[in-house]
Amino acid sequence: MSQPAYLHLVLGGSAGGCLRAAVATYGLTGHVDVFDDDLSHGPLNDKQSRAAYFRELFQNYGQLPDDPFPSLVDFDRISAHLTQDLTPEVCIWAGENASERTFLEMACHGLRLFKGSVTRVGTTGLKSLPYIGPQTPALLASLFDQREAVDPVTRATLSSDFLRLRDSGATLRIWEAGKIVDVSDNLYDSLLLSCCATNWTPAARVVGTAMGRCDEHNLLGDVFLSGRLQHLIMQGMIEASGPQTSLRDFDVRRR
Known part of the structure; x- marks a missing residue:
């Protein structure tokens, strides 16, 4: 008897690697369908x-990777795949955090017509x-047996939540009180300032x-925080020394 044709949707290369190992x-x-992005x-x-x-974020971060610009998840491709086979179940792997919860909502919107x-x-x-991503493959395999159903009503609610995020125009989201909330781009500027000393410090260390x-x-990656550090430099709140073409090649200090 053949195994059920499950389709697993997961966000991020690390998470995808762990799931494929499972x-x-x-x-x-x-x-396993992996979408390498940070939402x-x-x-x-x-x-x-x-x-x-x-x-724009990569301008002062350093050499561009082969595929530096994440694109929005192509759920049209998933829908086409689902119509070509008889996949009975799609499992969305998403923890309680800003990026993966946004992925869950986006996936539910993309799967709104899935039967x-x-x-x-x-x-x-x-x-x-x-x-x-940080979980072991063994744990992920065991959690699949405890997966929760996302019923059509919940799916519709999550789809509506995604449309609100999509249409808000905001570019930074956080997980707060059990939901995703749009916040100002400068939310983490004070954190960066608190990590920057008055003596010269490598910019990469401040971001780290x-x-x-x-x-x-x-959790936020170094690309986003590098961009915000550059904003603080341009605003004159942080001073930079050295060429700012790569995060690892210049020092910073608070004015």
Whole structure:
């Protein structure tokens, strides 16, 4: 008897790697579809504007990776895949955090016409940080057996929540009191300032310190914080020494 044709949706390369290891090693079945993005920041309403947003962030971050500009999840491709086979269940892997919760809402919007079952892993059971990526493949495999159903009513509510996020125009989101909230781009500026000393300090160290002080439900990457550091430099609140073409090549200090 063949195994059910599960489709697993997961956000981020690290999470995808762990989930694929769970499939390869611990008996989890199905196809894993990975979307390598961070949905806690950046516009959600347009692929071109999202690419432009990330292009600006990378200007002072350093050499561009091969695919530097995350694009919005292409759920049209998923829908086409679902119509070509008889996948009975789509499982969305998303913890209680800003990026993955936005992914959950986006996925529910993209799957609004899907007639099969939709489930979720990540509401409970995650160890340490509430993200899929830091979990062991063995734990992920065991959590699949405890997955929760996302019924049509809940799916519709989450879809509406995504439309609100998409159309708000905000470019920074946080997980707060059990939901995703739009916030101002400058929310973390005070954190960066507190991590910047009055003596010269490598810019990368300041960004790394700020990353370590982020709330566990709202982790931010160095690309976003590098962009905000550059904003503070341009505003004259932080002084920079050296060429600012790469985060690792210049020092900063508070004025």
